[in-house]
Amino acid sequence: MTVNDATAATVSVEGLVQIYTVDGQDTAALSGVSLTVRSGEIVALVGPSGAGKSTLLSVLAGLTTPSAGRVQIAGHELSGKDVGRLDSVRGTDLAVLLQDVSRNLLPYLTVRQNIELGWPSRLARSIDADAILDIVGIDPKLRPQPLQAVSAASRQLTAIAATLATNPAVLLADEPTSSLTGAEVRAVTDAILRANEELGTTVIAVTHDLDVATALDARIITIRDGRIRMDARGGTTELLVREDGSIPLPDDLIRQFPAGTSVVVVPGAEPGTFVVRRATSEGPQ
16 A cells, blocks of 8 residues: 555644534534644544534534535545535545444455455455555454454454545544453554554544543644634643633643642743743742
């Protein structure tokens, strides 16, 4: 399999709004989300239930039409595209790993057949089933086995292989480890890491588990109330200023600076950056 062209895997979201109407009441699941993901990045979308992370993933996948805003993935403008065109994009440059793995697989086929036969002929000709199964780490002895005969972790790895089979530029994964524990979780995160490294696949994963985000060595984007509240990568945390001028602090900083703590804000080494530190008894310096 070939590595993706690095210039084709960028994800760009501008001013994304998603409004649902329930019982006559409008509810904003996303409120002006803007986001850029560089080629080859692994991004973890984290946040509590109802925060908007799964809605964002659904919009990125073209499964939900946004109320407003623009979405571009791998050079394709997804906002407002017709269903047929979206299906074509999802079959080539964009892959979606659903939380219910059975929706990614055909239960009456073997592990290998799910990779070989699960695609239209126009796509199947470019698929090397064993190569992709090697990348996700499925034992060759399991590949001829019926899907029902393998473990939950192997089924999840098969689902990942099926989504990667056409060598997409971008993989969207909804809670890829939700039904797994311990070593099974590690097997899945390792598979995603290998796909990212060997294929150059850009990965955006929804997860409620920060340990999973850490295992993926991901850029962590925290979503609350339909807005991006924190963007952390490479040891640096970006905090977004709210409309009222306040800055929501992440839990790790709140533990360092509990309510009532006096802090000092000073200019950082780079223009436009600031450093926050606890005030000393002698006062600001």
